Amino acid sequence: MLRIAKLTDYAALLMVRLAREPARCFSAAQLADELGLPSPTVAKLMKRLLRAGLLTSVRGAGGGYCLALAPHAISVADVVEAIEGRVALTECAVGKGVCALEPDCATGANWQRISRAVRAALDTVRLDDMARTPWQPVRMQGLKEKLS
Amino acid sequence: MLRIAKLTDYAALLMVRLAREPARCFSAAQLADELGLPSPTVAKLMKRLLRAGLLTSVRGAGGGYCLALAPHAISVADVVEAIEGRVALTECAVGKGVCALEPDCATGANWQRISRAVRAALDTVRLDDMARTPWQPVRMQGLKEKLS
DNA sequence: CACTAATAGGACTGTATCGGTGCTAATTGG
DNA sequence: CCAATTAGCACCGATACAGTCCTATTAGTG
Ligand code: FES
Ligand code: FES
Numbered sequence: 001m002l003r004i005a006k007l008t009d010y011a012a013l014l015m016v017r018l019a020r021e022p023a024r025c026f027s028a029a030q031l032a033d034e035l036g037l038p039s040p041t042v043a044k045l046m047k048r049l050l051r052a053g054l055l056t057s058v059r060g061a062g063g064g065y066c067l068a069l070a071p072h073a074i075s076v077a078d079v080v081e082a083i084e085g086r087v088a089l090t091e092c093a094v095g096k097g098v099c100a101l102e103p104d105c106a107t108g109a110n111w112q113r114i115s116r117a118v119r120a121a122l123d124t125v126r127l128d129d130m131a132r133t134p135w136q137p138v139r140m141q142g143l144k145e146k147l148s
Numbered sequence: 149m150l151r152i153a154k155l156t157d158y159a160a161l162l163m164v165r166l167a168r169e170p171a172r173c174f175s176a177a178q179l180a181d182e183l184g185l186p187s188p189t190v191a192k193l194m195k196r197l198l199r200a201g202l203l204t205s206v207r208g209a210g211g212g213y214c215l216a217l218a219p220h221a222i223s224v225a226d227v228v229e230a231i232e233g234r235v236a237l238t239e240c241a242v243g244k245g246v247c248a249l250e251p252d253c254a255t256g257a258n259w260q261r262i263s264r265a266v267r268a269a270l271d272t273v274r275l276d277d278m279a280r281t282p283w284q285p286v287r288m289q290g291l292k293e294k295l296s
Numbered sequence: 297c298a299c300t301a302a303t304a305g306g307a308c309t310g311t312a313t314c315g316g317t318g319c320t321a322a323t324t325g326g
Numbered sequence: 327c328c329a330a331t332t333a334g335c336a337c338c339g340a341t342a343c344a345g346t347c348c349t350a351t352t353a354g355t356g
Contacts, residue, residue, distance in 0.1 A: 002152060002228060002232055002235045002236075002237070002266070003236060003237050003238065004150060004237045004238060005313095005314070005315085006314085006315070007314080007315070007316095009238050009259075012255060013255065016255060027330085027331065027332090028331080028332080029330095029331085038315095038316070038317085040316070040317055040318075041315075041316060041317085043331095043332080043333095044315095044316085044317095046332085047332080047333065047334075050332090050333090057331095057332060057333090058324085058331090058332085059322075059323045059324060059330095059331065059332045059333080060322095060323050060324020060325060060330070060331060060332075061323090061324055061325045061326075061328095061329065061330040061331060062324080062325065062326095062330075062331080063323085063324070063325090063330080063331050063332060064331080064332085065332090076262060080150060084150055087150045088150075088151060089150070089151050089152045090151065090152060090157050107160060107161065107164060107278055110273060110277065110278050111157075113273070114224060114269065114270060114273055117269035117270075117272065117273075118150070118266050118269045118270070120269070121262065121265035121266050121268070121269045122262060122265075122266070124265065125258060125261070125262055125265075129258065130255055130258050153342095153343070153344085154343085154344070155343080155344070155345095175301085175302065175303090176302080176303080177301095177302085186344095186345070186346085188345070188346055188347075189344075189345060189346085191303080191304095192344095192345085192346095194303085195303080195304065195305075198303090198304090199304095205302095205303060205304090206302090206303085206352095206353085207301095207302065207303045207304080207351075207352045207353060208300095208301070208302060208303075208351090208352045208353020208354055209300065209301040209302060209352090209353055209354040209355075210301075210302080210353075210354060210355095211301080211302050211303060211352085211353070211354090212302080212303085213303085
């Protein structure tokens with residue numbers, strides 16, 4: 001269905017939460033509790049985001065994570081790539097000649113072009129866009145959640 | 149890695165092959181043989197593409213498939229959606245409140261926006277773009293294939 | 297009217313990836 | 327020294343995917 005991994009969705013939630021208070025540091029447990037996510041999973045995600053350079057960390061008691069860059073400087077593409085690796089729609093776009101099908105098959109180049117276009121689309125949305133909420137929850141479901 | 153399914157890649161190959169001779173009809177076996185793909189898989193894909201309205205079929209001996217529209221009227225997005233279903237990066241973009249996390253979480257709307265952007269990116273490339281090969285295979289691998 | 301070639305549609309299965317969990321270091325503050 | 331917290335890896339179960347096969351149905355051919 002051309003969907004991102006669920007973990008990526010979680011990661012986006014985490015990053016958006018951090019983007020709401022960029023200066024503050026959060027522990028993994030704290031974030032898990034606040035967002036209602038399983039804390040081991042959150043811990044794992046934070047590690048990946050850290051490795052990608054999107055976060056800085058402080059170890060030891062009272063430690064935690066905070067954004068390495070300003071919210072407007074981090075895009076959804078960055079988060080996706082931090083969790084899932086480079087955006088490459090097809091095998092042939094990443095490896096070399098795995099598809100090795102038709103000798104005069106040049107779709108590989110086209111897929112690379114398409115991958116770049118998708119990457120660009122993901123790059124247009126930044127964390128501050130996600131954090132800002134210029135959107136009214138008109139859906140029933142949203143209201144129901146508010147009531148509970 | 150935000151990749152399309154391998155079957156989608158195959159489907160694209162098939163469609164591009166058809167686009168090279170839009171008037172001609174091909175049998176599934178013929179296409180499989182020509183492209184070096186497993187024929188049951190090709191048969192399955194053709195069925196899905198047919199259902200999506202991208203192909204027309206003729207049954208019986210001497211039958212086969214051919215494009216339902218002109219090559220320039222079919223985009224990569226069409227092919228992707230024929231095989232994988234609607235482009236929806238996240239659960240919440242397709243279902244209703246599966247993620248049900250933060251009450252004031254509005255990232256769902258953002259994901260829908262992003263999904264549309266990705267869809268648009270895939271829509272920019274049409275079959276005739278893919279069929280046309282304005283691209284020189286400078287890669288070693290390409291040359292090697294040509295030699296064999 | 298058989299027989300063959302081909303699509304139509306579905307069921308089934310092995311496998312790879314993903315989501316999730318747990319454990320063991322290393323580090324920091326009290 | 328102890329508690330809190332990150333760092334890194336290893337493992338395991340579920341889910342979705344790739345691939346195969348089987349049974350209709352339809353159309354041409356001798
Ligand atoms: S399909 Fe990947 S290069 Fe041909
Ligand atoms: S993450 Fe889907 S609506 Fe909040």
